[in-house]
Amino acid sequence: MQKLIWKQSNMKNKKGIEFSFAWMFSIIVGAVIIFLAIYGATRLVRTERAVSEAEVAKQLEILLNPVETSIEEGKISRILFVDETRLYNNCRAEGTFGVQRIRTSTISGIGEEWSTPGIAATMFNKYIFSSEIIQGEEIEIFSKPFNMPFKVADVLVVWSDQEEYCFVDPPANVEEEINSLNPRGINMTSDVDDCKEGSIVVCFATSGCDVDVSMITKRVTKNGESVRFDDSFDDSLLYGAIFADAELYECQLERLMKRASELSLVYKDKAGVLSREGCSTNLEADLVSFANAALEIEDSFDLGTIVNIAKSLGVKNDVLSCRLF
Amino acid sequence: MCCLAGCSKGQMKIQQMAFVLIAIVIFFAMVAIVYFSIRVSDIRESAVLLREEEAKELVRKLAGTPEFMSIECANCIDLDKILILKGKKSYDEFWDLRYLAVEIIHPIREEECDNTNYPDCGRVTLVEADEIGVPYSAFVSVCRWDSEGYTKCELGKVYASGEGIE
Numbered sequence: 338m339q340k341l342i343w344k345q346s347n348m349k350n351k352k353g354i355e356f357s358f359a360w361m362f363s364i365i366v367g368a369v370i371i372f373l374a375i376y377g378a379t380r381l382v383r384t385e386r387a388v389s390e391a392e393v394a395k396q397l398e399i400l401l402n403p404v405e406t407s408i409e410e411g412k413i414s415r416i417l418f419v420d421e422t423r424l425y426n427n428c429r430a431e432g433t434f435g436v437q438r439i440r441t442s443t444i445s446g447i448g449e450e451w452s453t454p455g456i457a458a459t460m461f462n463k464y465i466f467s468s469e470i471i472q473g474e475e476i477e478i479f480s481k482p483f484n485m486p487f488k489v490a491d492v493l494v495v496w497s498d499q500e501e502y503c504f505v506d507p508p509a510n511v512e513e514e515i516n517s518l519n520p521r522g523i524n525m526t527s528d529v530d531d532c533k534e535g536s537i538v539v540c541f542a543t544s545g546c547d548v549d550v551s552m553i554t555k556r557v558t559k560n561g562e563s564v565r566f567d568d569s570f571d572d573s574l575l576y577g578a579i580f581a582d583a584e585l586y587e588c589q590l591e592r593l594m595k596r597a598s599e600l601s602l603v604y605k606d607k608a609g610v611l612s613r614e615g616c617s618t619n620l621e622a623d624l625v626s627f628a629n630a631a632l633e634i635e636d637s638f639d640l641g642t643i644v645n646i647a648k649s650l651g652v653k654n655d656v657l658s659c660r661l662f
Numbered sequence: 663m664c665c666l667a668g669c670s671k672g673q674m675k676i677q678q679m680a681f682v683l684i685a686i687v688i689f690f691a692m693v694a695i696v697y698f699s700i701r702v703s704d705i706r707e708s709a710v711l712l713r714e715e716e717a718k719e720l721v722r723k724l725a726g727t728p729e730f731m732s733i734e735c736a737n738c739i740d741l742d743k744i745l746i747l748k749g750k751k752s753y754d755e756f757w758d759l760r761y762l763a764v765e766i767i768h769p770i771r772e773e774e775c776d777n778t779n780y781p782d783c784g785r786v787t788l789v790e791a792d793e794i795g796v797p798y799s800a801f802v803s804v805c806r807w808d809s810e811g812y813t814k815c816e817l818g819k820v821y822a823s824g825e826g827i828e
Binding site: 398459615660 | 672675676679683686705708709712715716719720722723725726727728729731733736737740742743745746747750752753755756757758780807808809811813
């Protein structure tokens, strides 16, 4: 009898831990629903961040229009972001004018700290000289017209509030320009030791600094890489070479040359129009030769050739009664 | 298939659960469709606004760009260059706009400029898509070299409208 009672109670216990089909089904379906909800929410947050990054990049592209110069020789503008932002500066030299692409990534407290950079804002008529990644809540933009010998475009030199530059012994024209425009993040001194700790030291008279500038050989050396600039018409390339990474500088220079070449052909056709209106310029051949030379430039060290053609073109144009540019 | 009378209690429960699940899925799908349609329309609207803003900013600065600028003054446009740009294939996508035109508003001349009627014309259209939207405009001085041996400037307007969303 005792044996029978034990058997019955044992059977009852077994029944107590048994899951019905309804429970198992509910748990599995519930888990799937929760998983899908979490996955969907994560994807949604990621998509919303990508949309927001694309909007920021587009807004930045729009804001780059008013910062360009018209008759000014230089202009300082400041753009403020809502949160700390990374700008990814990308340049492609392929095509008629090459492409300037800007992507942004904003810091966030949810998920990954820095989102994947959003859709790029694409510009054919902008030339941004900066490091590959600019990070900060504010960016400073120094616009300088690039002339060779006519205005080709505006060089936009960009750096963030997190970067500080120390110019040691700059030439008089640079010193005067920086003093008059007073951009944030650029200090000038005559001694390297006076530069603030952590600042990027740019030496014009000595070498061994973060950035070495030789005004004699027209070279800027940065991170072991050298590029050549030319200041026969203006200082825009000098600033571009100081602030931009070497690869970006070369790419933007190539794009500038492509635009110069196209503009040169426009001026050549304009010379034809003026000729029909009774004012002959005789500059067509020089303009074609300039356009071809501009396209043949492989890197900044070839600048010398085109500068000579541009100088001669400038001199010939200045004496015309109906100047082309 | 089992009829209601013939179904066991377990089968009934499974059926109930399946219906509830289908209802939940349909409900969430409808919520998602409504959400995404609203969001997509928001994004399109904001993209159009950004394009318009871009056109507005561009029209203000166009007179200062090397392709448009004249050596005569800061806000002057060189009509000779504009006419040349009209025929340049390389500049087709350079502006990223739906509509871009320069018009002389005084004296009024209706004709579109080309190589045959220039300079006795009043408008040069550089970009014109099928749907141009509402263009923004800015007053400019439109200058050109005159056969009488001086640069002639007239009152004009530059029009631009942003790239639309397909």
